[in-house]
Amino acid sequence: MGFLDIKKATKSYGAMQVLHETNISVEEGEFLVLVGPSGCGKSTLLNMIAGLEEVTSGEIAIRNQRMNEVRPADRNIAMVFQSYALYPNMNVAQNIAFGLEMHGVPKPKRDEAVRDVAELLQITQLLTRKPGQLSGGQRQRVAMGRALVRDPDVFLFDEPLSNLDAKLRVDMRTEIKKLHQKLGTTIVYVTHDQIEALTLSTRIAVMFGGHVQQLGTPKEIYDNPANMFVAGFMGSPSMNLFQAKIAVANGVPQAEFSLESGQIGVLPIVDPSVASHAGRSVILGIRPEAITDLDGADRNSKAIHTVKANVEITEPAGSDTFVVSAFGGTEITGRFRADVDVKPGDVFPFAVNMEKAVLFDPETEQRI
Amino acid sequence: MAGGASDTVVRTGRTSRFVIYTILTVFCIYYLLPLYVMVVNSLKPLDEIRGGGMLSLPQAWTLAPWSSAWSTAQIGVEATGLRPYFLNSILMVVPAVVISTLLGALNGYVLTKWRFRGDTIIFGLMLFGCFIPFQMVLIPMARMLGLMGLAGTVPGLVFVHLVYGIGFSTLYFRNYYAQFPTELVRAAMIDGAGFFKIFQRIMLPSSGPIAVVCIIWQFTNIWNDFLFGASFADFDSQPMTVALNNLVSSSTGVKEYNVHFAGAIMAALPTLLVYVVAGRFFVRGLMAGSVKG
Numbered sequence: 290m291g292f293l294d295i296k297k298a299t300k301s302y303g304a305m306q307v308l309h310e311t312n313i314s315v316e317e318g319e320f321l322v323l324v325g326p327s328g329c330g331k332s333t334l335l336n337m338i339a340g341l342e343e344v345t346s347g348e349i350a351i352r353n354q355r356m357n358e359v360r361p362a363d364r365n366i367a368m369v370f371q372s373y374a375l376y377p378n379m380n381v382a383q384n385i386a387f388g389l390e391m392h393g394v395p396k397p398k399r400d401e402a403v404r405d406v407a408e409l410l411q412i413t414q415l416l417t418r419k420p421g422q423l424s425g426g427q428r429q430r431v432a433m434g435r436a437l438v439r440d441p442d443v444f445l446f447d448e449p450l451s452n453l454d455a456k457l458r459v460d461m462r463t464e465i466k467k468l469h470q471k472l473g474t475t476i477v478y479v480t481h482d483q484i485e486a487l488t489l490s491t492r493i494a495v496m497f498g499g500h501v502q503q504l505g506t507p508k509e510i511y512d513n514p515a516n517m518f519v520a521g522f523m524g525s526p527s528m529n530l531f532q533a534k535i536a537v538a539n540g541v542p543q544a545e546f547s548l549e550s551g552q553i554g555v556l557p558i559v560d561p562s563v564a565s566h567a568g569r570s571v572i573l574g575i576r577p578e579a580i581t582d583l584d585g586a587d588r589n590s591k592a593i594h595t596v597k598a599n600v601e602i603t604e605p606a607g608s609d610t611f612v613v614s615a616f617g618g619t620e621i622t623g624r625f626r627a628d629v630d631v632k633p634g635d636v637f638p639f640a641v642n643m644e645k646a647v648l649f650d651p652e653t654e655q656r657i
Numbered sequence: 658m659a660g661g662a663s664d665t666v667v668r669t670g671r672t673s674r675f676v677i678y679t680i681l682t683v684f685c686i687y688y689l690l691p692l693y694v695m696v697v698n699s700l701k702p703l704d705e706i707r708g709g710g711m712l713s714l715p716q717a718w719t720l721a722p723w724s725s726a727w728s729t730a731q732i733g734v735e736a737t738g739l740r741p742y743f744l745n746s747i748l749m750v751v752p753a754v755v756i757s758t759l760l761g762a763l764n765g766y767v768l769t770k771w772r773f774r775g776d777t778i779i780f781g782l783m784l785f786g787c788f789i790p791f792q793m794v795l796i797p798m799a800r801m802l803g804l805m806g807l808a809g810t811v812p813g814l815v816f817v818h819l820v821y822g823i824g825f826s827t828l829y830f831r832n833y834y835a836q837f838p839t840e841l842v843r844a845a846m847i848d849g850a851g852f853f854k855i856f857q858r859i860m861l862p863s864s865g866p867i868a869v870v871c872i873i874w875q876f877t878n879i880w881n882d883f884l885f886g887a888s889f890a891d892f893d894s895q896p897m898t899v900a901l902n903n904l905v906s907s908s909t910g911v912k913e914y915n916v917h918f919a920g921a922i923m924a925a926l927p928t929l930l931v932y933v934v935a936g937r938f939f940v941r942g943l944m945a946g947s948v949k950g
Contacts, residue, residue: 339843341846361843362846362847362848362850363849366847367847368843368844368847370840370843370844372840374838374840374844376845376858378862387858388847391850391854435848
């Protein structure tokens, strides 16, 4: 039993099921991020927690109390919307106080609460302004203030940063994380931005096609993706996924794959049990930072192996240089140190950290 | 930018500008001429009008036709002037406009933010109601008013105009609220506001521009209505338009054109006033800043 329990919850519109049976248990103080591409059901799930969408079957419970039939206002939740949804006819102070007013909190108490929140978010000087006179970042703060002032059990964020420009988004991200650490509140946060998910969350639910694909800590999700969708969706640039064949040499399983040059690339696999898959075709998944130049490779890894391959393109990105080649007929990207002397057309040794490699079944797309 | 900073898209020479302004002036005079004739002739004694020269200014200025039209002119059988009928019109138009606008706003709110099964059909029927010719409903409406005991009364007229007005006001508000961000309603729901609180505190305060449009439209239509007034009102509940007709058609002996002109201006003034006053509140951009836009 967690603090917020989603038990076998589903959502259908007529015959179309947009959320398949979902079970998530959120502990108090946890920061859960629902991440996935548009139409994956993440916003629907959030709206179900908020009470803005009905639950077709299953249950949503907060503090062990069934919430399905409880009105949004009585769930003791607060929500920050993507568009901020500030009331245009009220000034900032009235916007923040509106929820309290609706819950019958007396005026002096409301004023005090508004003052406290405004100080916390550093928007005291904005209190008398109308939303139309605020910048995007300021509106974002006001929207958060409106949520904070209620002191709710659960905060719900619906893509709160996606309307901000890139720099402000990074700043506000840090701010939200600080706020969470300071207040220790329970947060459910929806985003399509996998970096936001990784940086903010204590746990991530990766969603796709109305299913939770994987639920876990950011590290689990990143290092041990449950399937090819999660592997491809999380991380930027995304994980390299290419076809290889399992063979066994000297009792050690290895992945063999074609190279541009017509030769066969060979990478020994760390896990000996993979030997039982000998002869099978698999998808090998390796993150760009695990494919690098020899000197840049992780010194603590005991499984650095090199593959000589053609360099197709180099993309200097300041701190790193991304080097593109082709393994198993698929384009792959390696993350090299910035000052490595590598040019398109070179044949270059790519150092692969096989400790970080993962294998997928090409049919089911699940982990092996 | 090499071309200089002019906002004018089409450059016009001196001659073409002269031609344009001449044409505009001519049209202006053409449109204002009837008003001029009415005003000028309402301020003349009757002999001056009979002596010809409709366009000339009064030689002896007088307000007598105005006071006659307002309080002593013969309307139908009684010499009451237009005053009581003016009052009838006010008593009819104010509640009819206020109620139809409020109901239209409420309907628009429900049809966009609390959608239900069959809402588009209901809206379609209401729209259809806007386009039913007045003549078609005369007899059924007379029967209805009789059944309700409202026949020949001002509240009866209010009811008729209300029924006809709701279709239009719903159309206005529905289309306006369709653009209104639903997230605001959801935010208010989470904040604990109920159906009517959201309407009153969030929707209505943001409805300024469309409310003004709706009020101007309803006021003009209801004030200027003649058919319903002539059909459903008794002598003591007739609106201004019907009384004006009676004034013009039933004067004893001589036709007092100056009084008729004064009465006609009186009948037109309130709508003019509504345009001037309400038009000032017709400001756009009330929604700015609530959401990204």
